[in-house]
Amino acid sequence: MEYYCLGARNFAAMAVSPFPTGRTRRKALRVKTKQSAVDCNHSSYKVTARATSNNAGSESCVAVKEEDYIKAGGSQLVFVQMQQNKSMDKQSKLADKLPPISIGNGILDLVVIGCGPAGLALAAESAKLGLNVGLIGPDLPFTNNYGVWEDEFRDLGLEGCIEHVWRDTVVYIDEDEPILIGRAYGRVSRHLLHEELLRRCVESGVSYLSSKVESITESTSGHRLVACEHDMIVPCRLATVASGAASGKLLEYEVGGPKVSVQTAYGVEVEVENNPYDPSLMVFMDYRDCTKQEVPSFESDNPTFLYVMPMSSTRVFFEETCLASKDGLRFDILKKKLMARLERLGIQVLKTYEEVVIICSLFVSLLLHIRTTTIVCSVFMSKVHSFLSQYIVKYICEIGVIILFFFFWHYQSCNLFLNHLI
Structure with a gap:
């Protein structure tokens, strides 16, 4: 199993001074x-x-x-x-x-x-x-791999570094119609x-x-x-x-100062059958609940969303993400949730190219000086x-x-x- 992380750099917010503020x-x-x-x-x-x-x-x-x-x-x-x-x-x-x-x-x-x-x-x-x-x-x-808004990278003269572009980005909050962002993603x-x-x-x-x-x-x-x-x-x-x-x-x-909270995610880039997602759209967040549980449970107390990059109609990157939690949702739980979600969506995994784990500490500690x-x-x-x-x-x-x-x-x-x- 190969692990790596998606992303850039963490919120480092602190310099040190001998002077109190x-x-x-x-x-x-x-x-x-x-x-x-x-x-x-x-x-x-x-x-x-x-x-x-x-x-x-x-x-x-x-x-x-x-x-x-x-x-x-x-x-x-x-x-x-x-x-x-x-x-x-x-x-x-x-x-x-x-x-x-x-x-x-x-x-x-x-x-x-x-x-x-x-x-x-x-x-x-x-x-x-x-x-x-x-x-x-x-x-x-x-x-690391990076997902970016295409127009921002173009403004920086870095459009040549983008290897794949989706014409639009979509968000699913519930069972209602998806929300189109109207912005290309790369x-x-x-x-x-x-x-x-x-x-x-x-x-x-x-x-x-x-x-x-x-x-x-x-x-x-x-x-x-x-x-x-x-x-x-x-x-x-x-x-x-x-x-x-x-x-x-x-x-x-x-x-x-404010306590640290943790974002964790587990993802896979895979070859699949029965992919329900449009290859021309990047799925920024899919918060739809596939479990449909009526009573409180561990899963309902730790909500996650799906992040999807369809590289083609059959090759897709899926990632299950807990946006923020006190201690960080464990990778084995995230993997279990992702695989259960794919199964409920009728997606059959034929081949795994890469597995991904993401850890991110989210904190808002303030500068002393x-x-x-x-x-x-x-x-x-x-x-x-x-x-x-x-x-x-x-x-x-x-x-x-x-x-x-x-x-x-x-x-x-x-x-x-x-x-x-x-």
């Missing part, structure tokens, strides 16, 4: 500092909550660790790791195309941490606007998207370091020091975190249902412009900034 004024914040061999007088900011009692403090620490565990994949972490380690021979290695970051020779304008679609798009857009950009992260391929080729974003990085002059990031610290001069494996330090004026599920140790979330030299751009995690993934590249390409404005505002490089606008 209005939302956290109920808690006194304590800042820890440490020394560095590179700059013996810089700070590494780590915010901790000082509660009114020892028991309260312990409970807060436990809650934070539990939420970090869930965000990273929880009990299904093995499936996330399987996804990351899939072989994709059609995709180029970043190190074969991008020049290496020159360690010890000056300060980069911007370091982008994370080499998924968000990281590559952000690095390319920022470098295109004139910044000296370094990209840092493991040299791994894109293993399935993105992960290979074509990787190569296109990498090409943009090459053309704009992005440099690259294949490494995990251990920490981001601040020097007395105000620069960020990105600490990587093998004691390598990359200095920069501005650092961004776009590493999705791997962002946990670099970011912190508001203690006592965004320091003026670190920006968080990890909007979506690598474990998100594809109805969210349509926003990833659009968001990141636009955030590149925001970062440029932020960069030149902070460092007052007005002449260079005006040259970019002219």
Whole structure:
């Protein structure tokens, strides 16, 4: 059985600051500092909550660790790791195309941490606007699939990365007539998207370091020091975190904020007989209840919907999704519900091409404070249902412009900034 995840990047919403804000004024914040061999007088900011009692403090620490565990994949972490380690021979290695970051020779304008679609798009857009950009992260391929609104990808010049288009999208709420969205939907080729974003990085002059990031610290001069494996330090004026599920140790979330909820899904791409769905329509959500149970049950307390991508009249991707739940509906339950649904629809599975599991932590934790030299751009995690993934590249390409404005505002490089606008 092969597992992988559909989606883009998770809602990573948190940067860390030694300064309390209005939302956290109920808690006194304590800042820890440490020394560095590179700059013996810089700070590494780590915010901790000082509660009114020892028991309260312990409970807060436990809650934070539990939420970090869930965000990273929880009990299904093995499936996330399987996804990351899939072989994709059609995709180029970043190190074969991008020049290496020159360690010890000056300060980069911007370091982008994370080499998924968000990281590559952000690095390319920022470098295109004139910044000296370094990209840092493991040299791994894109293993996720993406569903997008066709017009949005076309606006980004990425329509060539779409491998299949449905002329319209449909939603079923109940037994009444289906709701047509009136918008074309596309399935993105992960290979074509990787190569296109990498090409943009090459053309704009992005440099690259294949490494995990251990920490981001601040020097007395105000620069960020990105600490990587093998004691390598990359200095920069501005650092961004776009590493999705791997962002946990670099970011912190508001203690006592909204609890994490989990989206899970199980899907299969199969060859079938008796497919009742129109191949020209993509089924965004089918909430019709096939069980018709009159009494409360586990299934009725955990509603799910069907997501359908008909690649042809006989080859179809079906996915059973629990949109949000406290602990996450287990994959075996989702698989059971999907197979029961297909049976009730009269769909006979002849061959299975691929099995899919999706885990997505949905949370709305708030920023304690965004320091003026670190920006968080990890909007979506690598474990998100594809109805969210349509926003990833659009968001990141636009955030590149925001970062440029932020960069030149902070460092007052007005002449260079005006040259970019002219």
